[in-house]
Amino acid sequence: MKHLEQLEKAQNVLKDVLLDTSLIYSPAFSQEYKNEIYIKPECLQKTGAFKIRGAYNKIANLTDEEKSLGLICSSAGNHAQGVAYAAKELGVKATIVMPKTTPLIKVEATKKYGANVVLHGDVYDDAYNEARRLEKEKQLTFIHPFDDLDIIYGQGTIGLEILDELKDVDYVLVPIGGGGLISGIAMAIKEKNPSVKVVGVEPRGAMAMKQSIRMNERVCLNKVDTIADGVAVKVPGELTFELIKKYVDDIIVVDDYDLMEAFLMLVEKHKIVAENAGLLSLAALKKLKTKDKKIVSLLSGGNIDVLTISSLINKGLVSRGRIYCFSVDLPDTPGQLLQISQILSDNKANVVKLDHNQFRTTDRFHHVNLQVTIETNGHEHLKVIVDALEKHGFHVEEVN
Structure with a gap:
């Protein structure tokens, strides 16, 4: 009950902050995969992704002293924008460390919210280590992108919204990077309706959580190699690992070409654009061995540059x-x-x-x-x- 109370508290904190991302029924995906498919379009959320939920909830719950020190976080893009937006709204200074490989659209968007951006390393984990170093050096308040309960409660408000709107949902598919998003959603759903299946989705080139669950301990990948840059994480979080073991029913792995096909179909049939990491749950629909179930696929983000869009369309056309x-x-x-x-x-x-x-x-x-x-x-x-x-x-x- 403590978790549910905190989730509902987060929902109240965010009620005047968020845009409405009501479920969209998809005739096209339903016909293609022989299930009743609904899309939760967090790609249409403020800052273009779900991350505003956790970031705002976390910063809103900081003490005045923690805020006065200034904030620092590491991010492959969407958490950066969430923290930058929330910091600006709540009057707090923020520094964001991002990998050098972060798409330019995400870097520029973060700067526009007033944050100081530092580019460091080739993958998220490099940026994380640098942010931790700066945290100690400059005595800043670190805002973790996923391994923090206030962050997790904020993301979990998505689960509450799904159940409010589709009470008889059978499956909810959620992308996994560090695990904060699915931890919150699974916690919210299982606390209210344990019969609903919550399934995570990872790209084959960055399946840190899948490997960790298989080994029953957190695994560090030697490298990550996927077009889904937003979930290119080598090591899952400690807290999220435990929550996923407790609440998540399964993890599906998809290939990059599955993402390209999902992107093409989403653009053609719904005129919605999502980034590669945000598409994971749609790409996983072809892997589900179910029929005639009510399934919600979460589109977690939509921050993608035009050149990548063009490449995805071309490769998606070839793949299909x-x-x-x-x-x-x-x-x-x-x-x-x-x-x-x-x-x-x-x-x-x-x-x-x-x-x-x-x-x-x-x-x-x-x-x-x-x-x-x-x-x-x-x-x-x-x-x-x-x-x-x-x-x-x-x-x-x-x-x-």
């Missing part, structure tokens, strides 16, 4: 079979190119690019290499096109 590049070797005789074009036209393939090059083959006096990029309706349509080409004697090789 919507864009396909292939090559064929043709006899160097009249009419071959026309025949290929006719087959593609007959099967409703849209030619995006075509390169007819006799210098790409070793036998250039008798053969020509044709490289074609086409647009299709997906993998089933693509198979029809490739089968038609093969049927007419053309050997198709995919070009990556």
Whole structure:
């Protein structure tokens, strides 16, 4: 009951701070994954992510002395903006240490809230160690991004909102980085309705919590390698590790290409943009072995730069079979190119690019290499096109 009281207290602290992020029913994802899918769009929250919840709740609960010292935190981006925003609103000075690899959009947004930004290291853990050093050197108050109960209670208000809005929810899918978000949400949900399944999601290149649960002790990864920079954490928190063991039912691992596919589908079907880490729970839907369940996928953040958006769309199109590049070797005789074009036209393939090059083959006096990029309706349509080409004697090789 103590946890529930603190969660409700945090909800009261945040009631006039947060934007409304009501659940969005998704016909597209529901049809694709044969469940009743709802999206919790924290990517539309103030500062573009859920982090404002924990940061504001933590800073609001500091003593006057702790505030007067000034704040310091480490962050891959979203916690930085949450702390910077809350500090500005509550009249406190803040210094944020971020990895040098942090997307520029997150760095600039943090500065705009008035915080002093220090770039240090290549991953979150490097920034964390530097922030801890500065904390001692300058006698600042450290605001941990996840391993702190006030932070966890703030994030957990999301769980309370989900249950208030969808009382008969069966599953809630939540991204995992350090574990603060899922710790709070799982705590809130399990304290009120233990029958609801809470499932965490990690990228394959940064599955610190999954490995830690498997080994029953906190594991430090040698490296992290994922496009989901917001959850690129080598070591999970001590407190969050224990809470996840207690409250979380399972952890799913997804690949970077799963994130690209989820991004494309979210943009096309809902016109919503989320960052890679924020997409984890949508990417995990294809891994769930359930049918006809009510599932909430949390989009944890939407701070992403335009160049990354462009790259994700292109790679997502390729991953879903919507864009396909292939090559064929043709006899160097009249009419071959026309025949290929006719087959593609007959099967409703849209030619995006075509390169007819006799210098790409070793036998250039008798053969020509044709490289074609086409647009299709997906993998089933693509198979029809490739089968038609093969049927007419053309050997198709995919070009990556």
